[in-house]
Amino acid sequence: MQYWDSINPMNIRDVFNAPQLPVVEIAREIGTIKLQAIMVKWMNSFLRFYSVNGSMDAVQVADTINLILEIYPYYTQYDFKLFFKMAKRGKFGEIYGRMDGEVIINWLKKYDEHRTIAAETETMKYADRFRERYPAEKTEGVTYPEYIAIKQRAADGDKEALRQLTPP
Structure with missing residues (x-):
C-alpha cells in the first residue's frame, strides 16, 4: 500500500510512461489471490470516498475485482490510480445514491475509451515524427x-x- 499511496499519475501520458507491469504479470509473479487482496485494499479506499445509501459488501467487491481482472488484464497500478482519481472528480458521471460493480465497470469502459483515444493520439504523434524524415514515395x-x-x-x-x- 505504501507504493500505491506514493504514485500520483496526473494524466494518461503518466500511465503510459510509468515503469509498471500489467496486473496479469503481477498475478503471475505474486499469485492471483495476493493480487486480488491488494486490489480489495485499492477498491475499499476508493469506495470510502463515497457516501451512498448502499455500499458494496465483500462479495460484491470481490466479484467486481474478478471482472476487472478479466476485462482489463493489461491495466497497471497507474491505470487504476488514475481511474479512481478521475472517477472521484466526476469525469465518468455522477452517482445517485449507489456505488456498485455495475457503476464501476461502466466507468472503466469510459476510462478505457479515454485511454484508447490517448494511445491513438500518442501513436500518431510518434509516427508523425518519422514522416518528415521518411517522406512517402509518390x-x-x-x-x-x-x-x-x-x-x-x-x-x-x-x-x-x-x-x-x-x-x-
Missing part, C-alpha cells in the same frame, strides 16, 4: 472513391477510363 495510385468513379466512367464507354483500368 505513386500514381488512386483512392477507392476515385477507382469507383473511373470504373463507372469506363462502364459508360470513356476510353481514358478504360485505359486506366487496363493492367500494364
